[in-house]
């Protein structure tokens with residue numbers, strides 16, 4: 001990975017169109033933001049993948065990862081006909097009607113029928129379908145305790161913690177640093193509820209990716225001499241309702257979605 005020595009080094013790689021697709025007003029502002037580690041270099045959609053890779057920015061997920069996740073989703077769907085959906089709905093406190101189990105995903109209806117077919121008010125992609133199907137197949141139905149813990153404290157969390165920070169918390173922090181108000185709005189769009197300053201955070205919002213799987217996103221603004229920070233907290237019962245791979249997948253999906261929305265709308 002090449003070290004970035006100054007903003008001009010990045011600026012020289014940009015096309016100079018000032019198109020604002022990265023969310024910055026000019027290419028120069030973008031170069032400065034990358035130099036200060038406030039924006040990932042991949043936020044400029046016009047840079048070739050090899051340039052992004054050279055500067056240590058992860059490019060879009062390789063197709064193989066998406067394909068693997070899509071295959072995993074298909075395998076999970078095939079398990080649905082072997083379970084009793086009505087009983088599963090009772091266990092999870094979900095709705096069962098017309099041979100369909102319906103749960104709320106970010107407050108929106110998400111249904112699965114006895115054949116494993118999915119339907120929803122939200123766009124269904126692998127990062128949503130994978131955790132939702134695992135929740136339906138294996139969730140214990142344990143009610144949240146109200147005690148918040150870190151990813152590292154979840155069962156199976158420690159070995160994945162570094163990746164979790166890199167792929168989930170860091171991108172969300174970059175969105176919050178750049179567009180704090182938009183960040184708050186986006187949380188509210190996804191049915192987030194303001195919490196009262198958990199751990200003295202400046203922004204503290206609880207989202208329900210799944211009914212028995214709340215997450216709390218806390219953001220601390222920068223202060224003189226102190227960098228901003230952002231952490232995602234989980235209910236202490238989370239790993240009883242969702243496996244660690246699903247938790248990671250859901251959080252990575254949330255971070256990716258927020259990044260995309262902020263890049264599209266943040267400059268407006």
Ligand code: SF4
Nearest residue numbers: 018019020022027044
């Ligand atoms: S996306 Fe940003 S950095 Fe890339 S060309 Fe447009 S303004 Fe410049």
